[in-house]
Structure formats: structure tokens, C-alpha cells
Amino acid sequence: MFVLFFLFWVMLNGRITVEITLFGLVISAAMYVFVCKFTEFSFRKDMWIVRKLPWIIGYCFILINEIIKANLTMIHYLLSPQILPEPALVRFHTDLKTRTAQVLLANSITLTPGTITVEMKDGEYLIHCYDKTMGEGLDSSVFVSMLKKLEEWTLHLNHFFLYVLLSWQS
Numbered sequence: 001m002f003v004l005f006f007l008f009w010v011m012l013n014g015r016i017t018v019e020i021t022l023f024g025l026v027i028s029a030a031m032y033v034f035v036c037k038f039t040e041f042s043f044r045k046d047m048w049i050v051r052k053l054p055w056i057i058g059y060c061f062i063l064i065n066e067i068i069k070a071n072l073t074m075i076h077y078l079l080s081p082q083i084l085p086e087p088a089l090v091r092f093h094t095d096l097k098t099r100t101a102q103v104l105l106a107n108s109i110t111l112t113p114g115t116i117t118v119e120m121k122d123g124e125y126l127i128h129c130y131d132k133t134m135g136e137g138l139d140s141s142v143f144v145s146m147l148k149k150l151e152e153w154t155l156h157l158n159h160f161f162l163y164v165l166l167s168w169q170s
Contacts, residue, residue: 001046002032055150062142063108070113070134077114077131089118090127090135094144101147108143 005028013020035041049056077085096102106117106125114130115138129135138144 001035001041002028005031052150055146059104059146062146063111066108066112066142070115073134074113074130085131088129088132088135090129090132090138092125092127092139094123094125094139096123096144096147097151101151105143105147109138 006024009024009028010016010020013024036043077083094102094105096105102120102123106120109115109125109127110117114134116128117125118128119126125138127135127138
């Protein structure tokens, strides 16, 4: 977050001098401390994001790939007047445990053309699909499998830190 604040500062100034850099570092540090103090953000969360960066980039590439495929499918529907879509509401359930993963899945589905997340509650999703074939396999999509891997990895990491903390205290 500190780096983002500093880059934003440099971008707003449009040039880099010693004074701008030093002043930007001070302001960025003050903003970072402010954000950490008055929100639920922390240095630990910053490091978590940095460790997850390869996974986040991979997820973004998969999301972009799925968006492109869905766009091609929608173009096919729109340019083929003989194919009549059958809109459908599809309900499915996932085993995702964290709220973050559930929201990421809902947003990924909504970002993909032809599908919109209508409702999400306790791992239960209601999705509107332009055609009923678009709703097939949503519960076992590439999004769900990647988010499950992330949850497993995070769970193992949390158990490791808990073990280290408990063994350090005794």
C-alpha cells in the first residue's frame, strides 16, 4: 500500500526531484499509518498480498481468458439469428469457506458476459444466464477450483503460523 501511495504521488507530480521524492516518502508513510490505524489494513495484510501476487496474476489471466471465451460465445449468439437463446436462472452451491472467495467467485461470474450473479448467500448462488448452456458446470468451474486451492493454501499457512506462535510461547 505504501508503494502505491508513493507511485500515486509521483504520478500526480509528473516529475522526480529530490524534494518531491523526500516529501512523497513522508506523505506516503503518513497515509499508510493513517490507513492502518483507521481501517482493518495492516502490514501483515500487505505481506499476504505480496505473497499471493503470483496467484492473483494467474487468476486475472484465467479471468481474462474466460471473459474472451464468453465474448466469443455471445458474438456467436448475436450473429446467428437461427439460434434462439433460452435464458435461465441457475442455482448452485460451492464449498468455498471464506467470504472473500465467495465474493470473488460472484464477481468473476458477473464479469463474464452472458452471466450475472443475482444472489449469493452462504455459498449458494443464483445466476442468470443468457442461455441455459452457460450455466452448466458453474459449480466446478476453473474459478471455483482456483479459489479452493487458495483457501487450502491459506488454511495450511494459518495452521503453520499458529503452531510457530504456540511453540514460541511455551
